[in-house]
Amino acid sequence: xxxxPQYGPGTSIVAENRRKQMNPGQKLEKVRSVTDEDIVLILGxxxxxxxxxxxxPPLAEQQEPECPMRRIVKPTEGAKAGDRVRYxxxxxxxxxxxxxxxxxxxxxxxxxxxxxxxxxxxxxIVECRERDLEKYAKELVETEMFDPARVGIRGATVxxxxxxxxxxxxxxxxxxxxxxxxxxxVKYIKNQIGEPLDRAVAVGxxxxxxxxxxxxxxxxxxxxxxxxxxxxxxxYVQRIHSLRTKYGFMPKEE
Amino acid sequence: MTQAAxxxxxxxxxxxxxxxTAERLLNTLTGITGIRRMIIHGPGLxxxxxxxxxxxxxxxxxxxRAIQIGDxxxxxxxxxxxxxxxxxxxxxxxxxxxxxxxxxxxxxxxLQEGRFMKTAxxxxxxxxxxxxxxxTIIGLADPRSGxxxxxxxxxx
Numbered sequence: 001x002x003x004x005p006q007y008g009p010g011t012s013i014v015a016e017n018r019r020k021q022m023n024p025g026q027k028l029e030k031v032r033s034v035t036d037e038d039i040v041l042i043l044g045x046x047x048x049x050x051x052x053x054x055x056x057p058p059l060a061e062q063q064e065p066e067c068p069m070r071r072i073v074k075p076t077e078g079a080k081a082g083d084r085v086r087y088x089x090x091x092x093x094x095x096x097x098x099x100x101x102x103x104x105x106x107x108x109x110x111x112x113x114x115x116x117x118x119x120x121x122x123x124x125i126v127e128c129r130e131r132d133l134e135k136y137a138k139e140l141v142e143t144e145m146f147d148p149a150r151v152g153i154r155g156a157t158v159x160x161x162x163x164x165x166x167x168x169x170x171x172x173x174x175x176x177x178x179x180x181x182x183x184x185x186v187k188y189i190k191n192q193i194g195e196p197l198d199r200a201v202a203v204g205x206x207x208x209x210x211x212x213x214x215x216x217x218x219x220x221x222x223x224x225x226x227x228x229x230x231x232x233x234x235x236y237v238q239r240i241h242s243l244r245t246k247y248g249f250m251p252k253e254e
Numbered sequence: 255m256t257q258a259a260x261x262x263x264x265x266x267x268x269x270x271x272x273x274x275t276a277e278r279l280l281n282t283l284t285g286i287t288g289i290r291r292m293i294i295h296g297p298g299l300x301x302x303x304x305x306x307x308x309x310x311x312x313x314x315x316x317x318x319r320a321i322q323i324g325d326x327x328x329x330x331x332x333x334x335x336x337x338x339x340x341x342x343x344x345x346x347x348x349x350x351x352x353x354x355x356x357x358x359x360x361x362x363x364x365l366q367e368g369r370f371m372k373t374a375x376x377x378x379x380x381x382x383x384x385x386x387x388x389x390t391i392i393g394l395a396d397p398r399s400g401x402x403x404x405x406x407x408x409x410x
Binding site: 155156157159160172176179194196 | 267268269270271272275297298299300303304305306307308311313314315316317333335360361
């Protein structure tokens with residue numbers, strides 16, 4: 001029988017959402033639409049419409065050595081064109097944001113090719129070739145893995161994921177890259193590293209509390225689903241904990 | 255400087271306050287007699303980007319502005335996360351509690367009693383203010399900022 005990955009344990013809605021985000025066979029729900037130009041503006045790596053700067057000549061113009069691995073692994077579009085490696089970084093609030101750093105890395109590794117994610121407690125960065133990055137970033141922002149209020153696109157000074165939300169429901173951002181406008185739409189007024197943009201970039205309305213609770217991938221006993229309510233998840237984590245502790249004693253068979 | 259004789263409380267709202275809300279809350283508190291000292295505490299909103307590729311460039315932020323408390327103007331440099339108060343005696347705490355119960359209607363808050371202010375000057379305080387510093391201001395303002403505390407007179 002062919003191997004079918006289970007992606008993760010758990011019976012709660014949180015566990016189900018985690019599996020859904022990780023499973024590349026599941027199409028992520030598109031919640032908002034952002035133009036390619038908007039993504040380029042928020043990323044701030046190049047001016048919209050300008051050519052992609054390159055780090056090396058296109059692969060077609062290079063004399064590539066004969067290598068069986070190169071025949072098996074086809075290069076991504078960005079690698080083929082010799083693009084620079086650039087990044088996008090997300091900060092996710094602990095107050096039932098739709099994705100979380102570890103979750104993002106798992107999901108991206110299952111879904112995207114040619115990426116190098118970096119996972120930290122409150123932020124997650126993903127690096128890849130520039131034109132691939134723009135494609136992936138668009139998917140990450142447009143789908144249910146993003147919420148304008150509780151997820152921030154922050155290249156630097158990311159502090160805020162563990163703080164209380166502001167009165168209007170926005171996650172704290174020292175650089176105030178995005179604002180909840182009077183029309184109820186969140187607009188980015190600075191790019192991800194905090195440089196002012198020429199025009200505001202709208203990324204849609206913040207999702208309501210009910211939607212967030214139904215789509216979150218974090219356990220939170222006060223704001224959403226409690227971890228203790230998912231017996232299967234606890235059993236799994238305790239099993240891993242027990243096994244690795246026992247292995248610490250290097251048991252040997254006589 | 256903090257004296258053990260004076261009780262202290264901390265108002266912790268469940269949401270970070272906007273300057274307008276903070277202004278209303280603090281003006282409510284100035285009406286209470288018996289508050290000795292107060293600290294507005296929260297994550298900082300610097301005037302320039304402190305690090306990252308855009309380091310040193312200006313950092314416009316709509317929440318970093320001056321608010322009017324009583325007869326004094328206070329330049330907010332933080333997003334208001336909590337308000338720490340030192341009061342004369344215990345009945346004042348109950349008065350603060352009743353004011354806060356009326357004030358926080360859209361989201362909840364906590365009123366915690368304990369010791370939240372500095373009890374002894376640190377090395378930085380000594381370096382900035384010297385050995386003969388006014389003990390009432392120790393711990394009230396960030397010694398690195400160069401700004402002193404603001405005196406608010408209770409309305410007559």
